[in-house]
Amino acid sequence: MHDLSTPMKARQAPTASLAAAPHRSLFFAGTVAVLLAMTWWTLELASQRFGWVRWPQPTIPPVWGHAMLIQYGLFPPFMFGFLMTTFPRWMSGPAVPPLRYLPVAGGVLGGYVLAHIGLLGEPWLLKAGLLLMMAAYLLGVLTLAGVLYRAAARNQHGWSCFAAFCVGTLGLALFIAWLMLPGESPALGWLAVKLGTYGFLLPMYFTVCHRMLPFFSHNAAAGRGYVMRRPKWSLLVVWGLLVTHLLLEWGGQLRWLWLCDVPLALVFGGHALAWQPWKCMRPGLLAVLHLAFAWLPVAFMLFSAQDIVLAATGRYVLGRAPLHALAIGFFGSMLVAMVTRVTQGHSGRLLQMGAIPWLCFVLLQAVALLRIRAELGGDTYLWLVIAGTGWLLAFLPWVLRSAWIYLTPRVDGKPG
Structure with missing residues (x-):
């Protein structure tokens, strides 16, 4: 009877598996977004570098378009999936039902796809896609509430x-308002982009790291004398500085940014050391969390150097190199590290990196360096196209493997 029933279970598995736990459907949406976002952006960059006159241009x-859809459409599905899984466990709250996630x-995902089609010269589809994303955000935030x-x-x-x-939802609303209201100041769009980085993604990522990195490290490295440290003051300090x-930035006082970016570099660097990465280089699934976090103080050291030079000389150096050390180095690497861990553990697999996640992680470090290199002169757009292509090559095997896991039942036969 078991052998006869297995094919039927296999045929039912994809849709049933996606609905089995919050992280499955939301992580699946995120893996689609990982490739879609950079496919459009790489082609857009290539059109500018190689003069593709027929490539349709966005009306913004x-x-x-790149910054908004990366920040509000690529990373958030993973974040919703993680929080809808862990919120009940962190705080002894009720589980989130499928009708909500x-x-x-x-x-x-649907809004994200529509918005990208809208970037091909169809502004009404861009607006429709962002409105659909906003509806999903509101439902997700109300669920977490x-x-x-x-x-x-x-x-x-x-x-x-x-x-x-909540800040992320506000940022998305501001961008929609800028698109919908004729004559509205572009300052609203600019603010939405900045809120996505400094009010949404960065505090979210740091909070999750503050909670999970010491916890994972203590579980794996307690025998190596690991001491778990979660300073209570640091979340409030980071929020205040951000x-x-x-x-x-909103007030145009760029010469004073060093007053917050230098302390942020010190806080992030202090946490990187307090979490004792030298004791956490095995197993690999733990090591990549610490290696990914190391990009955060590096990014803010670059921001600080940029700020200090600007304050002293009035020159803006390094371009967007610090931003992409943050976005690709920290956000991208931590995404691979954390999502791989959740995917392995919640699919009944061993908590280990494996060849495909390692390949993705290592290649992504090279992509971050290539993107930083693009700001240092030469044929900038060519370097940007190479970096975008590198992102796609790094993520493609990881996305395919992850999507297959989300579409199939747990290997240990347990629910979820």
Whole structure:
């Protein structure tokens, strides 16, 4: 009977598996976004480098389209999937039912696809896609709020992640308002882009790292004398410094950015050392978390150097190199590291990296360096096209492997 029933289970597995747990459908949406986002952007860059006159252009600045859809469409499905899985565990709250997380996955992904089609010279599709994403955001944030409201043990990590998603929802709303309201100041669009980086992704990522890196490290390296450190003050300090950074940029006071970026570099560097990476280089699944986090202080050291030179000489050096050390180096690498860990553990597999995740992670480090190199002179657009192509090559095997896992049942036969 078991052998006869197996084919039927296999035929039912893809849709049933996607609905089995929050991370499955949302991570699946994220893996599609990982490739779609950089496919459009690489082709857009290639059109500018090689003069493709027939390549359709967006009706908004291309770099804003890139920044908005990367920040509000690529990373958030993974973040929603992670939080809808971990929020109930962090705070002893109710589990999130499929009727809440499946529409979020479908809405973010569907809106993301429509918005990218809209970037090919169809502004009404861009607006429709962003509105669909906004509806999914609102449902997702309300769902997280419900878990918080009914939680038995609320904590600062839960509140911080929720606050970051509220800021992200505000940023997406501001960008939609800029698109929808004729004559509205482009400052709204600019603010939405900046909120995505400093008010949404960065506090979200740091909060998750603050909670999970010491926890994972202690579990794996306790026998090596590892001491788990989670300073309670640092989440509030980081939030305060990031809000200050946003206000200074909003007010055009770029010469004073060093006042917040230098302390941020010190805080992030201090955490990188406090989390004792030299004790956490095995197993590989733990090592990549620390290697990915190392990009965060590096990025803010670059920001700080840029700020100090600007304050002293009035020259803007390094271009977008610090931003992409943050975006590709930290956000991208931590995405691979954290999502691989969740995917392995929640599919009943061994907690190990494996060849394909390692290949993706290593190639992504090269992509980050290539993108930084593009800011240092020479044929900039050629370097950008190479970096974009490198992203696609790095992620393609990882995406295919991950998507297959989300579409199939757990290997240990357990639910979820």
